[in-house]
Amino acid sequence: MPTDARTTTRVRAADELKHAALxxxxxxxxxxxxxxxxxxxxxxxxxxxxxxxxxxxALLEAAIEPAVAGFEDVLEIFLAGRGGRRDARRHELVDRVVDLLLEHREAVHVFLTQGQSLAELPIIARANVAVRRLAAAVCEERESVDDQVRFGIALGGAAFLLTAGRTFADEATMPTDDELRDALRRIIADILTPAPTPSN
Amino acid sequence: MPTDARTTTRVRAADELKHAALxxxxxxxxxxxxxxxxxxxxxxxxxxxxxxxxxxxALLEAAIEPAVAGFEDVLEIFLAGRGGRRDARRHELVDRVVDLLLEHREAVHVFLTQGQSLAELPIIARANVAVRRLAAAVCEERESVDDQVRFGIALGGAAFLLTAGRTFADEATMPTDDELRDALRRIIADILTPAPTPSN
DNA sequence: ACGCTAATTGACCGATCGGTCAGAGACTGC
DNA sequence: GCAGTCTCTGACCGATCGGTCAATTAGCGT
Known part of the structure; x- marks a missing residue:
């Protein structure tokens, strides 16, 4: 069993490498x-x-596994939840997913944009299953083209915004993460709710 | 001056290579x-x-140049247009951009997701400028965080949906391009218009 | 039939790829 | 002080990378 000092050293090196890799x-x-x-x-x-x-x-797996596990957890919490109206449950789901995106933005970007070419890797296959289940959960029984498009745009768009989007952000106008979290929660919930007639 | 047969042969080979490369x-x-x-x-x-x-x-440049030029054209048409209300002009812009996304989905995906790491290539730098100008045009003078987020999600999300999104599409539920075009036009216009109060 | 050019290819180059391995320091418990 | 383990490293391996080049093939006008 390693000492504390040894553990922290080992963990720090592995973390630095995972961060650089991501x-x-x-x-x-x-x-x-x-x-x-x-x-x-x-x-x-x-x-x-x-x-x-x-x-x-193995480095890729170690780097993105927490993000994949986070998606799986959020999904199970949503599927297990029975209380509250459908709106409230969905808002909760969106909030949790936005938190995940902010915390694991690079990892999510990896398995969203490379889920195709890396599908043979077990961790990526796991991520693909989680994303598909998330899509099914959000769209529920309604499987219209519009719903699929709205989900794809919301998820992929948020992942893009948080990573590649920085390329196009203006010089000093970079919002803080808290501003982004707030905006993403509102806007994504808005996108997933297909402009209901106000009296609905 | 090459003959027709020679021209078509040369063009076909180059096109096949560009398509495979994209x-x-x-x-x-x-x-x-x-x-x-x-x-x-x-x-x-x-x-x-x-x-x-x-x-x-050079192969990358030849492959994505038409898409970049398309963005520049659409942008200039929008900036030069004076007639019509702001809503109508913006709807036209969205329609044209959606057409571009559908026609050049792979090329757009390339310079949106790799605009950071390939910024030193002239064609990518051109694309980055075009995207930034497009963002400025869509958000106009309003430069709130919400507007930037909505633009980023709409553009990046659409690009994601049309390429990487196929990884998560259900078996036989793949919509046709015409269905996608219709849905994208409505939904993107919806996203860029921040839930106006109905009487506005 | 001939010469010319366009198109295509395999052989080859130095550099870099992911990965292996033996060993050098650094620190532990005894 | 000494054995043992953990961490880290350079040297090295076969394969593949982007790119060059000379040779071959095919089709053109004359």
Whole structure:
């Protein structure tokens, strides 16, 4: 059993590597990222990356697993919940998903935009299942084209905004995360509710 | 001056390569795509790719330039237009952008999601400028956080839906492009119009 | 039939890829 | 002080990367 000092050292190195890896995976893609570059960014040698993680795929899994687990948790909470009206439950779901997006924005961007090409990796397959179940839960029995489009735009759009969107943000007008959280909660709930006639 | 047969042959080869390249660039990313794989997909040798295009970067430029030019055109039409109310002009802009997204979905996905990491390439820099100008045009003088978020979600979400979104689409429920066009026009216009009070 | 050019290809180049391995320091418990 | 373990590293491996080049094939006008 390792000592505290050892544990923190090991954990810190692994965390630094995961963080550097996520940044690269979400901007240049998994296939386009080299272990050498990740190591350089984090201040280690390439061999050190493969000491802490068995392979490039294992590093990806370790980096995005918390985000995938978060989606699964949020989904189960929503599916298990019986109390409250449908509106309230859905608002809760949106709030939780927005929190997830803000906390794990890079990881979510990775498995949303590369879920196709990396589908053979178990962790990505898990993420794809979670996203599909989330879509089914949000659209419920209504499976019209509009509902699918609204869900896809809301989820993909939020993920885009929080990562790639920074490319197009004006110089000093970058909103804080709290401003973003507030805006995203309102706007996404708005998008998923198809402009109901006010008396509905 | 080449003959018709020669021209069509040359054009067809270049088009096949551009099409194969776009599919790879939009799914695994520019850095993660190899010329060898592009050549294999299109049925040519790697040397042939570099015969038709001076470099990997030149291939990217040739593949996405029409999409970038389309954005620039749509933007200028919108900025030059004086007639009609603001609503009508904005609806026209949305319709044209949706058409662009449907026609050039892969190219748009490329420069939206990789505009950060490829910013040093001239064609990508051009695309980034066009997107920024489009954002400014849509939000006009109103530069609230909400407006920026709505624009980012609408554009990024639509691009996501049309490419990566297929990963999560249910088996046989894939809508046709015409259904998508119709839904996108209505929903995006809806998203960009911040839930006006009905009597407004 | 001939020469010319466009189109395509395989062989090859240096660099970099993901991954292996033996060993060098650093720190632990004894 | 010493053995043991954890962390980290450079040297090295076969494969693949983007790119060059000379040679081959095919089709054109004359």
């Amino acid at each position: 940044e690269q995976f979400s901007t240049v893609g998994f296939a386009g990222t080299s272990l050498q570059h990740i190591a350089d960014e984090a201040g280690y040698a390439k061999s050190s990356v493969l000491y802490h993680f068995a392979s490039k795929e | 599919e790879q660039f939009s799914t695994v990313g520019f850095a993660g795509t190899s010329l060898q794989h592009i050549a294999d997909e299109a049925g040519y040798a790697k040397s042939s790719v570099l015969y038709h295009f001076a470099s990997k970067e």
